[in-house]
Amino acid sequence: MQYLRLIAAFAAVTSLSACLLDNDLERGLAGAATGAVIADVVGGNVVTGAIAGGAAGALCDEITRICR
Numbered sequence: 001m002q003y004l005r006l007i008a009a010f011a012a013v014t015s016l017s018a019c020l021l022d023n024d025l026e027r028g029l030a031g032a033a034t035g036a037v038i039a040d041v042v043g044g045n046v047v048t049g050a051i052a053g054g055a056a057g058a059l060c061d062e063i064t065r066i067c068r
Contacts, residue, residue, distance in 0.1 A: 007038055024058045031057020 011034065021027045035053020036046045 003041060007041055011038060024061070027060060028054045028058030031055070031060075 021030060032050040032054030035049035035051070035056070037049075038044075038053070039046050039049025
């Protein structure tokens, strides 16, 4: 349970800070790093986490209005 709260806090902070970045490349790199760290902590595949996080970071302004 402790890890779940830590992961949720980490994901919230990094996702909000990624919106302050200037372009899709920077947001994609931040998302990839965040996805890899979270996947490693929960015992998942780090490469898959990095790919998913990178895609979410790079596409966040096209899909949602959060990063605009």
